[in-house]
Amino acid sequence: MDNNTKAILDVHEKPSPVQWLTLSLQHLFAMFGATVLVPFLVGLHPGVALVSSGLATLAYLLVTRGQIPAYLGSSFAFITPILTVKAFGGPEAAMLGSFLAGLVYGVVALLIKGFGFKWLMRILPPVVVGPVIIVIGLGLANVAVGMAMNLPGTEEYSLTHFTVALFTLAVTIICSIFFRGILGIIPILIGIIAGYTFAYFRGLVDFTKVAEANWIQAPDFIVPFVTYTPDFSWSIAMIMMPVAAVTIAEHIGHQLVLSKVVGRNFIEKPGLHRSILGDGLGVMIGSMIGGPPVTTYGENIGVLAITRVYSVFVIGGAAVTAILFGFSGKVTALISTIPTAVMGGVSILLFGIIASSGLRMLVDNNIDFGNKRNLIISSVILVTGIGGAALKINANFEIAGMALATLIGIFLNLVLPGKEDDNDLMNKMFKTNGNDTAA
Template sequence: MKTNNMILDVNERPQLLKWITLSLQHLFAMFGATVLVPIITGLSPAVALVSSGLGTLAYLLITRGKIPAYLGSSFAFIPPILVAQGMGGPEGAMVGSFLAGVVYGMIALLISKFGTKWLMNILPPVVVGPVIIVIGLGLASVAINMAMYENPGEQTGYSFTLITVALVTLAVTIIGSIFFKGFFGIIPILIGVVTGYLFAYTQGLVDFTAVKEASWIAMPDFIVPFVTYTPEFSWAIAGIMVPVAIVTIAEHIGDQMVLSKIAGRNFLKTPGLHRSILGDGVATMIASVLGGPPNTTYGENIGVVAITRVFSTFVIAGAAVFAVAFGFIGKVSALISTIPTAVMGGISILLFGIIASSGLRMLIDNKVDLGKKRNLIISSVILVIGVGGAFIKLGDNFQMAGMALAAIIGVVLNLVLPGKDEQKELSFEEEIESKKNSAA
């Protein structure tokens, strides 16, 4: 039965032309952010598209086609991927991503056995909020360097033209976010990238040589274990990558709750949070064995669902198939590679700031009282350790740095410090039922 003024229910399949149109809409919604992650981390955008599509299809299969969610590249993993690449190259980062996916599977198994209350106890807002802030602030220098320098990694080659391109891109994205309505209000990132790209072209920053030389059909630059490299386990990389799963799992739960409220159904109960987390983990493992960034549920696509009221998982699956197809179109991959870093820097200034602000919003929405010493101590320690870049190194085989260390210390402080607030039981079923009644 349809609820909340649904145009298409979860299990309904639209007619072919409408199906294609709606699926392409989801593809465009996730496109800008999904290709931004590999560009920043030096991975292949084409592989990211393929792994995003395959990961989404796996997610739909594991959740029995009952949750209309698209999975794209995760921003939370950008800092650890950059660090891991410096230690073990892209191959080392892929091993770390795979291990993070395994953690998802372990958490899913524990949820299926013991429920969710234990997880909420470990990851309350006072821990997750500051860690999310650390993710955004930790990436701030990356965005600014991309916007200002010809060689962002070395911080050399300052250019007024580059910063101008970045600011124009940023301005258009902000205008789109505030003033555009309907579907265009969901894709301000893509609109900002396209506008910034066109402006960069007028400044002589775009070279189409690679596009002209590229073939229409091309194999993406996959990084496959035991084919292109022999994977090696590293405690140091594991210590950097795996703890990030703590943050992304918390974000995943939030996305599922939002989607449940929009649909008027409790997806945490049916098909179950354990299935959705497992699907997220499997998608991340698929990405890691192909050479793409870890995947996560995408807020952009949840926004599309909210506006269109189209909840069909057939539409989501169609978008996933299109993403895989785009990954094998050489001209598209070459065109993405011509986007100047200044354009992506301009976009990143807003996106990374939004990540940090989202952590602050989590604290506010959950009414975390920073007037209480306990909460103030936990959030303060997480912020300084995470943003300050503290790390623990034991010999040459183990290192835990930055955000990962901040997350672990935050969890420990929350568990051991006295005066923990009694968490009020959230009756999610009652909230969903209320949404159904108000919609009726």
């Protein structure tokens, strides 16, 4: 371990009580803005999202034997699929789809345990994953802009709302560019707070719900066989399950970066199969109580890099705090009072960053678009995904949007000639992610 990764608190070191609380709150704030934005966008209860985020993180720490300091927050990749499934099946159908996506993680983890993970890289190379990530971001562009400039729930333009959104966006950008240290990791949270304050003075905030809420109050859980009876359909499966391919690829990237930050090879120990299984278990836990699917968070990896505090006890403390926040009626009511214009302003930047990260993946991996193979794969993924192409066999079977784009990209990559050599692909990926200990 070099001086750049020398830990102030190593993975299994326990902080003092005051340190524990302070450091855990840092991680909570880092993930807070993005994690509550997802349920806000898809119409799920923010308190449930906080509880599922905390429970998923604790499950992840358990599955990985307390060896990987990673926090799991709400996944943006599932926003469009959840909205699509909710449109015809309600939130219960979206939860069933999330559970099925979690099962995909479990199957992939078993295959990695038995056969390694090179096969997965052959199916999901950067030329496929990069454009799909771009689709995730740009596919949500109309959602962000609509929230920013229209009256809530309508298509009626509002200059007041758009002004609030632009102010929120400006503050978030300024924080991202000029703030350093921990403040530079939480520009989303700072932007939301600033935008919320500005919106209050513009008369867009109503504290009635906060005043009426109890301090301790269970959120609106959606529990199978308690609040609803699951009703499986192939349409739900084919909309939600392919998304796991993208988030698993994202997960691998996070593990490579995290390994570099902490100075350990988490791909080898405790093993990629364990981290993917832990992530999938977190997705399934969230689906069992009505929370959105989760994923490892880059913001929290950033906190680790800046503080050099790698303790899993700190991560666990953040998870427990998130659960407690989820059971606070005042906190969840306060979240629900955030104007859509504020979330729209933040979303403009966030969704753009998602799309840009897909572009960065293509650039970092030196994808040559002078090569017709790469050009064709990327082009087809982008147009089918952003254009909302759908394959409808009958009333019960439909593959649409990002899910269809992902499957088409995988198919084209496997059948078109000129595929990159496996060893070259592996070396490029590990070199790109700053980790030279490929498993």
